[in-house]
Amino acid sequence: MAKRLVILGGGESGVGAAILGKQRGYDVFVSDGGALKDVYRKTLAEQGIEFEEGKHTEEKILSADEVMKSPGIPEKNEMVKKIRAKGIPVISEIELAYRYKGNSKIVAITGSNGKSTTTSLIYHICKLAGMDCALVGNIGYSFARQVAEDPKDLYVAEISSFQLDDIQTFRADVALLLNITEDHLDRYNYQFENYIKSKFRITENQTAGDYFIYCEDDEVIMAHLKSISITSNPLPFTMKQEVKKGAYIKGDQMMLRVQEERVSMSIYDFALKGKHNQYNTMAAGIAAATLGIRKEKIREAVKTFESLEHRMEHVATVRGVEFINDSKATNVNSTWYALESMNKPTILILGGVDKGNDYTLIEDLVKEKVKAIVCMGTDNQKIHEAFGSTVAKIVDTATAKDAVTTAFELAGKGDVVLLSPACASFDLFKNYEDRGKQFKEAVNDL
Template sequence: MNDDKNNYALLSSPLRAGGLIVLGGGESGVGAAILGKQKGYNVFLSDGGSLKESYKQELLANNIEFEEGGHTEEKILSADEIVKSPGIPEKNELVKKIRAKGIPVISEIELAYRFKGDSKIVAITGSNGKSTTTSLIYHICKVAGLDAALVGNIGYSFAKQVAEDPKPLYVAEISSFQLDDIKEFRPDVSVLLNITEDHLDRYEYKFENYINSKFKIIENQTEDDYFIYNLDDEVITKKLETLTLHINQLPFSMKQEVKKGAYIKADQMMLKIQEERVSMSIYDFALKGIHNQHNTMAAGIAASTLGIRKEKIREAVKTFESLEHRMEYVATVRGVDFINDSKATNVNSTWYALESLKKPAVLILGGVDKGNDYSFIEDLVKDRVKAIVCMGLDNKKIHAAFKDVVKTIVDTQSAHDAVTTAFNLASKGEAVLLSPACASFDLFKNYEERGKKFKEAVKEL
């Protein structure tokens, strides 16, 4: 108990000016604070909301000053440098004041990069498929016996990993929000999967701003580095036409053969990067669906740039298990399959989910709309969806979009009601697909909680 008292005394001591301020006390913020403290910075963490108890304990254990439930502006505006949580938008009033004062603002991945030493980074971004592709690359690395860490937007702080358990290789999922505040961050291998309209509320509703944000992943790369990208994505290829790059470019495609990179022809994936060539039947891929053929090609190329042998790539691609909340099979109840795709927080993700379904479905949609254009999935809904169950507080937009496409649209406001309603609407040999196309904050803390509640409700049937 004495140690705790001493730590609380430290927290209530007079605030010192300057130093490194960390704004936001989530996974990335706490990780940044721990790394900053370890490297000798005078660190102070400030969160406008409440901190998780586990994060508080980590801060206390590391003797890091913090506050929650509000910000001490005088302290923050006297900082030498600020690490801003990716969740805090530029329109935030405190951020505006920080920018007006000209205080340098960086992201947690920039701080991690600063202290990663000689370690290599494979960084993956894109509007959809980031988590799956990042996890697949990490799985290939583990199968090949490489000492790697899985970090970034996927759940474990890059900065905390560098502080507590540094590795020679980091496989990092990177969001546009994390890229917005990089300065020198430079991955050895960058992967850009696709770009579709998402998070436009954070980018002044200008698609070009979001595109530019995604492309920041390559802005510091040199001729020693690799850039893996989707040649079938028109947004990416149009942007590339405007750029002069001095990076090793490795495209992947399902529409054309490439000299270097990867392509699929006659149901065979061909990888050509180093001396070694890899060919593999798409029917051996653990991940199913056209979008996952893109993800698997990207992962295979990344593995080849790391010198991983083709036998190991083949083995890993065959043995990979898909992620929780991403097209996750939950159970079959009286002939009805239940699939949890709670991670689908935009329309494009739901398009991918419907595209990979091979049976009629009852689709559970809804949540916090991020400016969705549902016409994008209209044809697939018409072709594969027999009923829609809305799970959200405001479902007017969904009703308006699909009233002439689907006969049955039902409103619910909990996972339990949504699952029960969907089960009653589905017939044997069909599926119930949770792929909401929306954020989850109206009824849940995050998409993970939404997915867990869905699975609990299925088990109660």
Template sequence: MNRNKHQKLCVLGAAESGIGAALLAVQQGFEVFVSDYGKIEEAYKVKLHNAGIAYEEGGHTTAKILDAEVIVKSPGIAESTPVMKKIREAGIEVISEIELAYQYKGDSKIIAITGTNGKTTTTSLIYHICTTAGLDCALVGNIGYSFAQQVAEDPKPLYVLEISSFQLDDIKTFRPDVAVLLNITEDHLDRYDYRMENYIDSKFKITANQHSDDVFIYNLDDNIIIKKLKNISVLSQSIPFTMKQEVNKGAYIKDGQMMLKAQEERVSMNIYDFALKGKHNQYNTMAAGLAGASLNIRKEKIREAIKTFENLEHRMEPVTTINGIEFINDSKGTNLNSVWFALESIAKPTILIMGGIDKGNDYSFLEELVKEKVKAIVCLGLDNSRIVNAFNTLVPVVETSSMKDAVGEAYHLAASGDVVLLSPGCSSFDLFKNYMDRGNIFKQEVKAL
């Protein structure tokens, strides 16, 4: 999209994506102003200062924001905030950071991954497949490093991009060469007027601008995805992955073997050779393998990468074993599907630590798995009432309001051969800065036992 130089651009929100957007925008000749309602981290202030970018924190100067011709909205900012309502009323163009980065990424290719669960794991595995094959690429997006800052400071011929629904909400022209949609389950409905259809529409924006020579990789076993595909037109080449049937083009698992074909080469591999364990990770691995094959990466390199991939921090991360009790950090499990997947992959009796800011969770979803796998639940949050009410007739439930107490209670309840699993199923912001802070403090308290 061609823009006039010296156009006024305001970035709302000064975290990773906002800072990246500001740095790219000023590089491209925009007159940039950054506004954050909260406090800006010192490291980000240094970046803004060094780039000569004007900013404010601790509130929004409405007149200055409304003077902009383009707004880049950080993904954490809801449409319901007063400043966004004023921007919409004024009719100012609003885009996301990934849209801004896309407009200046040149001829580089993009693999974009979205879904309710498994995004980070799958994105990281795709990146590992690409780097194992020797491709010059960058791992960016919701996974932690700003897409826009990467484009500004160290452009690459290929970007592997994790995208949330919030980032997709404000795209205009963003078009991935390979789009991956892992699954869709209820999450973040408070941002979508509590209408599941709005959330589904947001996820499917990943395909909105694709052409016939692009690729769309999707989960054939996800009923919500399949229902939506019957009612919309996707122009790209649709390639499914599944565990329920054999497909000529795509990926499936049968009798412990993954069969995968996206281009001419067919890849076969024993699932017991996968570095990632658990049924949900078999889906993630199929999706990642298809993404690699769509780039014509050789099957030997795909197999090698799938075997050698190392699990991510805060995602089913082994911490240590104390007196025969295994401690696992799944702090990134911020919704109930993540908890379900975590429990499903564990074969030992489990003490489950969960809780935080509830997103309107329906805990009945976990009842059968809790009966089957869980010895006790330790609640960790300022308000544990909904978890207590959901499970106290099934298993012992203990309430705590600090990580130190939660780890101590879980250790007391566990015996040799058990697992203590932190998989909160909730947001972290009642007691922690974010899921990483929660996971790090969990590991500290475990090691202090």
């Protein structure tokens, strides 16, 4: 009899897992407590996969041999508690994809900040080097669906801590841990230690032939490394000292070495600007070198990479005021990086769903660079409390259009308006892309 695979959540990862599960002979059922997007509803119907939406039918779910849980569903969800109580194994989509990937390799990228940029840069280097690869995971395309419909020799996967929480055998040939800062603490019982352990799971099944790339300047990573043992080959990247293997920046030169071949390159040639992007570029360069990509290709790719939409994206300059869309900044640390790279007086647009934010992190930068704050969220009390005494003007707005018009009124020639919300977007918007798009439309309407 076919093994019964129940999938909780009918979004990108859920539908991808359903397609792969059906292809591999599972009896698949998809259950979503909310409404499915039309495109996913249509896909499931076309594939002949049984599904329900707007409810969770207990007997159908608890008859599962295995449950694949979408990363967005927390452990405190009532249905998840019942599944756990019954002892049904719970896996994530990356675990399912891993089982059926064959001999393909996986480069997996995690971290609190810079994941999407680094993942996209590695993919860009691999494509330029002519590799048969796909960009999957948290960045928008289901890993499981890629394995089912268009398998590749190499998967470059952006992976969140939520996806790592439910792995069993998943193993990355090359694992990258960029940094760890307090994020999503609401999902980890407000225990930073739980979140750290979750991020480090990216190394847990690695073997002696694999690579672990990490930031040696990140205190949280370095402290945790002392308490665990890593089996794979460690490759650090740093700006503070020279390392024999891995990468470092000295003066204005990046030096990179994995095997025999050394790569050196001027940081002024990096397409990505800002100190945080020098870290991302070092990490991506090391990953490329572990795959045996030639240094000329790495150099060329690093020079030609175009940055992502919604990540420090220049939108327009209107009457001397520059507008930057950094809607992807969904935590305080991301906003810290954005502010750090500002060299003009800044009007900062902040706000959304607060995940337990500690705004003291950006206090000094705000004091130094920010003229005014425009809040864009349903509850802005914490922002007022944090910056009320340091910023002369804080204004509440309820839409992207409002926020842009208000910011434009507060700005003078030579200023910059920066949308870098430090929060999730689910109060006024569908997601950070929707928030970024609405911001850009409002700027173009000025």
